[in-house]
Amino acid sequence: DGGITQSPKYLFRKEGQNVTLSCEQNLNHDAMYWYRQDPGQGLRLIYYSQIVNDFQKGDIAEGYSVSREKKESFPLTVTSAQKNPTAFYLCASSILAGGLNTGELFFGEGSRLTVL
Amino acid sequence: DQQVKQNSPSLSVQEGRISILNCDYTNSMFDYFLWYKKYPAEGPTFLISISSIKDKNEDGRFTVFLNKSAKHLSLHIVPSQPGDSAVYFCAAERGGSQGNLIFGKGTKLSVKP
Numbered sequence: 693d694g695g696i697t698q699s700p701k702y703l704f705r706k707e708g709q710n711v712t713l714s715c716e717q718n719l720n721h722d723a724m725y726w727y728r729q730d731p732g733q734g735l736r737l738i739y740y741s742q743i744v745n746d747f748q749k750g751d752i753a754e755g756y757s758v759s760r761e762k763k764e765s766f767p768l769t770v771t772s773a774q775k776n777p778t779a780f781y782l783c784a785s786s787i788l789a790g791g792l793n794t795g796e797l798f799f800g801e802g803s804r805l806t807v808l
Numbered sequence: 809d810q811q812v813k814q815n816s817p818s819l820s821v822q823e824g825r826i827s828i829l830n831c832d833y834t835n836s837m838f839d840y841f842l843w844y845k846k847y848p849a850e851g852p853t854f855l856i857s858i859s860s861i862k863d864k865n866e867d868g869r870f871t872v873f874l875n876k877s878a879k880h881l882s883l884h885i886v887p888s889q890p891g892d893s894a895v896y897f898c899a900a901e902r903g904g905s906q907g908n909l910i911f912g913k914g915t916k917l918s919v920k921p
Binding site: 735784 | 812814817842844849850851852853854857907909910912913914
């Protein structure tokens with residue numbers, strides 16, 4: 693079945709350690725995104741990528757890094773520079789259709805990171 | 809500064825009645841709006857969208873209304889069902905950047921049998 697797979701679903705790490713969250717999609721979508729959700733908050737954009745080997749910062753990119761070496765993969769690294777990394781992380785993908793509004797994002801099931 | 813606002817954190821409705829979820833936005837340049845539904849510990853799923861050239865879009869039990877002059881949109885669910893209980897997020901697409909969405913904080917809908 694086509695979809696977005698995030699792993700791991702739950703992750704515990706000690707403060708000061710870097711951690712990488714995986715996101716893979718087999719939908720052949722051009723664009724991929726990372727969002728963060730905190731309790732009682734909306735989703736906030738961390739990074740996004742519209743094409744392989746290119747990505748842009750979102751609203752809260754500090755302390756995070758990404759890569760887009762393959763169309764289907766968009767891993768997110770939460771570095772030790774991120775002040776408050778405990779959160780629910782959501783990866784998404786979408787089609788880019790020229791000038792048409794397609795804004796529909798397909799989300800993975802999320803990864804919950806807890807920093808001890 | 810929040811550009812997409814959902815001022816009601818929660819809403820409780822009886823099964824079979826109408827649910828109305830509201831959303832306000834501040835940026836008049838937004839031209840495409842979406843609603844997502846989210847269950848706990850899952851990713852959001854797309855529900856319905858509307859372009860700014862329209863004032864209404866309907867899909868089954870779900871209808872989204874857009875009032876551009878008031879910078880306000882609403883999602884109507886009729887009739888509401890217990891399975892509709894979830895958090896609903898309103899989102900606006902940033903101009904010139906497809907798929908780059910700004911989300912509201914969400915409204916938790918509870919539909920009671």
